[in-house]
Amino acid sequence: MKKTILASAIAAATFSGAALAQESNLPTVYGNIQYALSYENFDEGPSAVDHFDNGSTLGVAHSHEIAPGITGFFKMELEGIDADDKAKSNGIDGLDEAYIGVKGDNFGQVWVGSDDSTYESAIDVIANFYEVGTYNLGGGYETGEGDLIQYMSPSFGGLKLAAAVQVNGDSKDGGKSYPYQLAAIYSVDALELAFAMDSNDGRLDYSTNGEDSDGNSTLNANNENTYGLRASYSMDNLSLTAQFQTRKDVEDKFGLMGVYTLGKNQFALSYEMSDADADDSDKETITIQALHNLSDNMYVYVEGYLAGGDEVYRWDSNGDDLVNSADDATDEKSLAAVGAVYYF
Numbered sequence: 001m002k003k004t005i006l007a008s009a010i011a012a013a014t015f016s017g018a019a020l021a022q023e024s025n026l027p028t029v030y031g032n033i034q035y036a037l038s039y040e041n042f043d044e045g046p047s048a049v050d051h052f053d054n055g056s057t058l059g060v061a062h063s064h065e066i067a068p069g070i071t072g073f074f075k076m077e078l079e080g081i082d083a084d085d086k087a088k089s090n091g092i093d094g095l096d097e098a099y100i101g102v103k104g105d106n107f108g109q110v111w112v113g114s115d116d117s118t119y120e121s122a123i124d125v126i127a128n129f130y131e132v133g134t135y136n137l138g139g140g141y142e143t144g145e146g147d148l149i150q151y152m153s154p155s156f157g158g159l160k161l162a163a164a165v166q167v168n169g170d171s172k173d174g175g176k177s178y179p180y181q182l183a184a185i186y187s188v189d190a191l192e193l194a195f196a197m198d199s200n201d202g203r204l205d206y207s208t209n210g211e212d213s214d215g216n217s218t219l220n221a222n223n224e225n226t227y228g229l230r231a232s233y234s235m236d237n238l239s240l241t242a243q244f245q246t247r248k249d250v251e252d253k254f255g256l257m258g259v260y261t262l263g264k265n266q267f268a269l270s271y272e273m274s275d276a277d278a279d280d281s282d283k284e285t286i287t288i289q290a291l292h293n294l295s296d297n298m299y300v301y302v303e304g305y306l307a308g309g310d311e312v313y314r315w316d317s318n319g320d321d322l323v324n325s326a327d328d329a330t331d332e333k334s335l336a337a338v339g340a341v342y343y344f
Contacts, residue, residue, distance in 0.1 A: 123228035
């Protein structure tokens with residue numbers, strides 16, 4: 001799960017560090033360790049306690065002036081550290097972000113590689129805000145974060161336009177495809193409005209004869225576009241966000257969130273609902289967060305999640321979540337988490 005607070009802090013440190021590093025032509029190195037302890041409970045079912053690495057990363061970034069007003073940049077962020085379990089960890093064994101790009105005052109910026117997608121950045125704010133984010137309802141879009149070519153325009157009186165295309169070549173599973181995303185973000189004073197769409201063309205199983213390469217049925221595959229709307233408003237220490245996302249014959253998703261900051265403290269509350277079109281798998285989630293910044297490099301938090309639905313939460317004999325099990329279902333499950341993050 002992406003961490004909005006941490007990402008913002010790292011971005012600030014990265015860009016300020018990049019400016020300093022540019023003078024010496026040295027890259028900026030940054031990273032974080034994130035620990036969390038959670039208690040999960042299925043209503044009338046099992047419960048479990050877990051201690052885990054919540055997304056520790058190590059990254060490097062650099063930028064330099066190509067010509068007056070034109071800057072080249074790159075970023076690579078690695079994950080998979082598993083800092084909670086020495087016996088299980090293989091060190092750094094995953095990739096979170098890796099891209100290169102060029103930006104300028106007059107033409108905006110274009111970048112290539114693996115990064116948060118245009119649609120995700122413009123619309124899917126609530127699901128990416130929380131630290132643990134176990135039950136948050138992300139948008140129903142399928143274009144991923146790899147093989148992307150993305151563009152963001154400069155501001156035209158508060159309006160920015162963005163686009164992304166994912167280049168899936170002949171060697172990709174399912175063959176060649178070019179899913180794309182478009183977005184428009186308008187900012188005026190304390191108000192920000194965003195609209196975006198995802199073509200969802202990366203899955204090619206909708207064009208097969210009813211089965212994928214593993215023999216699984218693809219009759220319910222769907223490549224309808226996903227459309228999203230977001231409005232955010234900031235009032236001194238209070239910010240409010242509303243989201244709506246829809247995909248024909250799949251689902252509609254609604255979300256509301258309020259965030260209040262008080263000195264070194266932050267408090268957040270959100271409500272999300274998913275209304276499925278094809279079946280009775282409707283869901284809703286209430287999330288609450290209290291976060292305290294201990295210093296410029298460390299913060300702690302408490303989060304609570306309450307998820308409801310129509311017997312959509314299932315578990316196996318170990319208490320682990322199941323998606324397709326016909327047994328042991330409940331309408332409600334909850335999770336409480338405490339965590340700490342150190343970043344530089």
